[in-house]
Amino acid sequence: MGLKQTGAIPKLWDMRYIFIMMAALSASGCSSPGLDGLFGRPETAKPAPVTAGAPPAGTVRPEARPVAAGAVLGGGAQTAEALDTTSAAEKAAAQAAVGGRDLGLTVASLGAPSEPGFWLKTPLVQNPGKGRVKHPATGQSVQVELIPIDGPKTAGSWLSLAAMRLLGVPLTSLPELRVYQTSP
Numbered sequence: 001m002g003l004k005q006t007g008a009i010p011k012l013w014d015m016r017y018i019f020i021m022m023a024a025l026s027a028s029g030c031s032s033p034g035l036d037g038l039f040g041r042p043e044t045a046k047p048a049p050v051t052a053g054a055p056p057a058g059t060v061r062p063e064a065r066p067v068a069a070g071a072v073l074g075g076g077a078q079t080a081e082a083l084d085t086t087s088a089a090e091k092a093a094a095q096a097a098v099g100g101r102d103l104g105l106t107v108a109s110l111g112a113p114s115e116p117g118f119w120l121k122t123p124l125v126q127n128p129g130k131g132r133v134k135h136p137a138t139g140q141s142v143q144v145e146l147i148p149i150d151g152p153k154t155a156g157s158w159l160s161l162a163a164m165r166l167l168g169v170p171l172t173s174l175p176e177l178r179v180y181q182t183s184p
Contacts, residue, residue: 105179108133109159111161118142118144120179122146123151125181130146136176142166
């Protein structure tokens with residue numbers, strides 16, 4: 001009994017044709033030359049000569065922003081020293097903090113640098129109040145205003161620029177801080 005040729009069973013020649021077409025399409029999508037050699041190489045544009053010191057033709061140059069970056073930060077300040085507007089008396093009072101009820105540890109990042117004062121926005125409190133933060137690595141403490149934010153107690157916190165500077169931690173770091181509540 002031989003196989004009867006029907007529309008449901010493709011011919012062997014049809015399968016080879018399909019295989020060759022699939023291989024050709026696969027090769028044309030690769031970064032290798034693929035089938036370019038069969039149809040001739042496309043003309044490639046030669047780069048224009050570059051003059052010493054001049055950018056290549058068509059180079060896009062960045063444009064200056066219409067508003068200076070300092071205006072966004074407030075008052076034209078662009079350094080941590082310029083943004084930290086706390087007085088020497090305020091810094092001394094903030095460093096004099098002791099005691100308080102231990103609320104736990106938090107990892108803090110720099111909060112809004114243009115927002116003045118000594119504060120910690122943290123999910124460790126439900127109501128605003130007075131407190132202090134201590135950097136266990138340096139032993140430095142700073143009195144802060146505790147401001148509640150939404151999130152689980154394990155979420156991070158935001159620390160003011162002035163408080164980070166008094167703790168002596170780099171502004172780009174993520175210090176682990178012990179948080180104490182001194183008054184509700």
